[in-house]
Amino acid sequence: MTQLDIIVRNEHHRLLLSVSGPINSYTFTDFQEKVYKAIAQMDTAVDMEHVTALSSAGIGVIMTAMEDAETTGHGFAIVNPSEIVRLAIESTGFGDRFPVVKTLKQA
Amino acid sequence: MGLTILAFLSIPGFAVLFFIVLRRGRDTPAGRIVAAIAAALALYSLAQGLVFILTGPGFRQSDALLLERASGALILVTHVLVFLFALNFPTPLPRFALNLMLVVALPLGLVAAYDATFTFDYIVSVYRPWTTIFRTEGRFYKLFVFGDAGLAALSSLLLGIRLLASKSRVQRQRMAVAAAFILIGAALILVSTGLFTTGQAKRPSYVFAPVGALFLAGGITYAFRLSRLFDWRTIGRTLLGYAALFGAVGLPSGIVVALLVLVGKSTSTAVPAIGALAVFVGAALLGRLFFKRFFVRLGASHDYREKLESELAGVDLAQGRDAVLAQVYELLSKAIGFTDLAVLIDDDQGYMRTIYAPTGGRATIERASKLAELLEKTGSNIILKTEAQTDPTYADLREPLLELFESLKAEALISVLEGRRAMGLFALGARSTGAEYTAYDYDAFKAIYGKLFVIAYYLKNIARESIMTTVDREIALSDQIIRFALEKVDRIEHAKADASWVARSARSLGGDFIDFVRLSSDRWFIVMGDVSGKGLSASMNMLILKSMIRTFLRVEKDFIGLVSRVNAFIKENLPKGTFFAGVFGYLDLAKDAFYYINCGVPTILLYSPSFDTFIEVQGEGKILGFVKDISPFLKPRKLLLPPGSALVSATDGILDSENLRGERFGKERLRRSVHERLHLSSAEISAGAMEDFLSFTDKRQDDDITLFVMKLNERKAT
Numbered sequence: 001m002t003q004l005d006i007i008v009r010n011e012h013h014r015l016l017l018s019v020s021g022p023i024n025s026y027t028f029t030d031f032q033e034k035v036y037k038a039i040a041q042m043d044t045a046v047d048m049e050h051v052t053a054l055s056s057a058g059i060g061v062i063m064t065a066m067e068d069a070e071t072t073g074h075g076f077a078i079v080n081p082s083e084i085v086r087l088a089i090e091s092t093g094f095g096d097r098f099p100v101v102k103t104l105k106q107a
Numbered sequence: 108m109g110l111t112i113l114a115f116l117s118i119p120g121f122a123v124l125f126f127i128v129l130r131r132g133r134d135t136p137a138g139r140i141v142a143a144i145a146a147a148l149a150l151y152s153l154a155q156g157l158v159f160i161l162t163g164p165g166f167r168q169s170d171a172l173l174l175e176r177a178s179g180a181l182i183l184v185t186h187v188l189v190f191l192f193a194l195n196f197p198t199p200l201p202r203f204a205l206n207l208m209l210v211v212a213l214p215l216g217l218v219a220a221y222d223a224t225f226t227f228d229y230i231v232s233v234y235r236p237w238t239t240i241f242r243t244e245g246r247f248y249k250l251f252v253f254g255d256a257g258l259a260a261l262s263s264l265l266l267g268i269r270l271l272a273s274k275s276r277v278q279r280q281r282m283a284v285a286a287a288f289i290l291i292g293a294a295l296i297l298v299s300t301g302l303f304t305t306g307q308a309k310r311p312s313y314v315f316a317p318v319g320a321l322f323l324a325g326g327i328t329y330a331f332r333l334s335r336l337f338d339w340r341t342i343g344r345t346l347l348g349y350a351a352l353f354g355a356v357g358l359p360s361g362i363v364v365a366l367l368v369l370v371g372k373s374t375s376t377a378v379p380a381i382g383a384l385a386v387f388v389g390a391a392l393l394g395r396l397f398f399k400r401f402f403v404r405l406g407a408s409h410d411y412r413e414k415l416e417s418e419l420a421g422v423d424l425a426q427g428r429d430a431v432l433a434q435v436y437e438l439l440s441k442a443i444g445f446t447d448l449a450v451l452i453d454d455d456q457g458y459m460r461t462i463y464a465p466t467g468g469r470a471t472i473e474r475a476s477k478l479a480e481l482l483e484k485t486g487s488n489i490i491l492k493t494e495a496q497t498d499p500t501y502a503d504l505r506e507p508l509l510e511l512f513e514s515l516k517a518e519a520l521i522s523v524l525e526g527r528r529a530m531g532l533f534a535l536g537a538r539s540t541g542a543e544y545t546a547y548d549y550d551a552f553k554a555i556y557g558k559l560f561v562i563a564y565y566l567k568n569i570a571r572e573s574i575m576t577t578v579d580r581e582i583a584l585s586d587q588i589i590r591f592a593l594e595k596v597d598r599i600e601h602a603k604a605d606a607s608w609v610a611r612s613a614r615s616l617g618g619d620f621i622d623f624v625r626l627s628s629d630r631w632f633i634v635m636g637d638v639s640g641k642g643l644s645a646s647m648n649m650l651i652l653k654s655m656i657r658t659f660l661r662v663e664k665d666f667i668g669l670v671s672r673v674n675a676f677i678k679e680n681l682p683k684g685t686f687f688a689g690v691f692g693y694l695d696l697a698k699d700a701f702y703y704i705n706c707g708v709p710t711i712l713l714y715s716p717s718f719d720t721f722i723e724v725q726g727e728g729k730i731l732g733f734v735k736d737i738s739p740f741l742k743p744r745k746l747l748l749p750p751g752s753a754l755v756s757a758t759d760g761i762l763d764s765e766n767l768r769g770e771r772f773g774k775e776r777l778r779r780s781v782h783e784r785l786h787l788s789s790a791e792i793s794a795g796a797m798e799d800f801l802s803f804t805d806k807r808q809d810d811d812i813t814l815f816v817m818k819l820n821e822r823k824a825t
Binding site: 022025026051055057059061062063064068088093094097 | 686688727730809810
């Protein structure tokens with residue numbers, strides 16, 4: 001799969017972004033725009049179960065979203081990340097500081 | 108001896124003041140006078156301390172008497188110097204007025220000092236029966252002390268008159284501070300040395316006289332060095348904050364503790380003891396919370412620093428030079444409230460030229476000029492006009508510096524340095540309200556310096572108009588950046604090692620980079636990694652980071668300190684979400700060693716010739732730019748590089764890339780690819796590994812990739 005699909009749903013006063021496909025040089029801008037827009041509005045959860053690649057640009061988007069969430073006071077969570085995403089997050093050395101949850105209920 | 112120790116303890120304080128003033132102000136009359144005051148008061152404190160010792164048993168009382176009189180003479184000399192200071196501060200009075208005053212003051216002072224030291228007019232005797240010193244005052248004792256007081260009052264009055272005549276706010280502030288310190292300091296000295304006593308008098312508080320002297324000298328030194336306006340808003344806010352804290356938390360807590368004490372009288376002493384502790388802890392927590400929230404509310408309407416920092420960080424450099432400059436102007440002028448702005452950039456041809464001046468303030472600075480040198484030497488990179496007018500540091504070049512301020516219609520200059528070389532200058536104009544820049548503004552300028560650096564770097568190195576007009580601007584720009592970055596390295600060329608690397612960006616745009624800095628004939632500094640992001644912004648950040656690392660390398664000798672600085676720069680100055688994943692290393696070929704800190708590079712492989720295998724040595728790493736202070740997480744490592752060994756490192760772009768079947772290239776394929784070619788040169792190994800990689804991915808590349816290979820040559824038998 002080379003295309004990134006992002007479905008945005010409003011669930012119980014929270015935006016849920018379901019992401020599938022690779023987040024890489026070609027696709028990360030779409031991911032960036034949608035995540036930044038969502039976090040500026042309300043609590044946001046990003047379902048990354050079907051993400052097949054996560055480049056440094058994608059990690060950067062998540063880091064910015066974490067900072068924006070802190071600034072705006074909105075919640076931000078990464079839900080059920082795929083193995084690739086989990087490895088990419090752990091590769092930063094700060095895996096324990098990313099708001100990763102297994103299920104949407106925990107977000 | 109008791110509090111007499113204060114006399115001796117104050118002496119180093121005077122010494123510090125003496126050297127501080129001499130360092131920056133020896134070229135001005137006021138500076139030399141302040142240094143002389145510090146020296147006189149140091150001798151006075153020494154004499155006062157010795158008087159206590161010499162009035163003890165076993166010493167000659169005549170020595171104590173001489174020192175007591177000498178200390179009186181030194182105080183007199185000090186006050187004469189203070190008067191001279193008032194004549195010369197902030198600028199010397201016209202020559203005839205100065206001469207007139209000197210003709211009166213100096214002979215009088217010298218005669219009085221002689222009289223105090225060598226006659227019975229000032230002090231007749233001094234003795235110490237136990238711990239308190241007694242003295243018998245001479246017939247002119249009162250004349251001496253009132254003479255001192257009169258000189259101090261006259262000096263303050265003179266400064267007050269000069270203050271009213273001055274048009275410069277900063278000069279008025281300096282004179283007001285000096286006058287206040289002279290009055291208070293002199294009063295402390297005179298009261299504690301017995302202003303209100305006559306005849307045989309005790310000197311119960313004479314030990315505090317040196318403290319008063321230190322106050323006087325410190326205050327004058329402070330006024331002399333003062334070159335920025337007070338930020339009264341911050342000072343008022345702080346005082347108001349503390350007053351509110353006292354009213355809202357301190358006072359109620361005190362009342363509660365008082366009530367607990369009353370309760371304790373009829374019950375148990377444990378009640379007030381435990382209760383007071385609980386109240387103290389509660390009040391401390393509550394106070395902290397209150398203070399924080401109260402200050403945020405107080406400062407919200409006026410403080411611009413954080414907002415401006417954030418807005419400058421958000422300037423989109425991809426929009427082109429003119430748009431960037433217009434946006435920077437809009438942000439700065441709106442936040443700070445000025446109209447005039449001029450931006451000067453180094454043209455690489457020996458000049459710094461004005462490239463932007465919407466309201467016409469222009470200037471050209473020759474790189475070889477003393478003025479350019481001054482801008483590069485300024486410790487904090489910021490010069491306020493008030494500093495240019497008052498600070499002794501600028502005494503030699505005050506005139507051309509003030510001319511520059513005038514030409515640029517500026518009230519503040521922010522000089523942006525690349526290494527030690529000024530590459531840009533931001534000249535900020537006067538505020539529309541007429542208010543001068545204060546210490547708060549100075550701190551705010553320091554805070555936005557990093558952002559201005561990024562913008563200046565962009566303007567100097569990247570935003571060339573000829574390039575900006577190309578159709579495929581972004582790609583052309585990035586190609587240029589990458590080529591530039593790759594070309595400017597100190598290649599490792601050494602008999603013991605053969606090093607090479609390959610770097611390829613996806614879409615011609617990337618943030619991967621590698622840099623080598625030669626430290627000596629056997630030592631290199633190496634950095635390799637990936638700056639997050641893609642496209643032009645990643646290329647920009649990569650180039651800026653490369654430049655900053657080289658800058659830090661010149662000033663930071665500690666390995667952890669260096670990496671920590673890089674981390675702080677990324678966190679504070681590069682756009683949000685930017686991070687660096689890579690490795691920093693020192694290669695020491697004299698010791699066959701490689702010292703490194705892994706900051707998130709996914710792999711470092713060491714080929715061991717003894718075992719004919721690769722060992723993973725990257726260890727655990729933390730990326731830079733995630734946390735504010737990375738130093739607790741940094742773990743330097745040392746690797747011995749025996750002959751025949753090889754070092755291989757790669758960024759995540761190689762390892763994480765997938766083929767059409769969704770398989771990752773991974774470490775094992777990299778290891779195999781290098782191993783098969785170990786008999787070849789490092790250049791052939793890296794090129795071969797890249798061929799394997801592209802063949803694996805069917806020539807598709809989704810991410811930037813960098814591969815570094817270094818072989819340690821076998822030693823030839825001698």
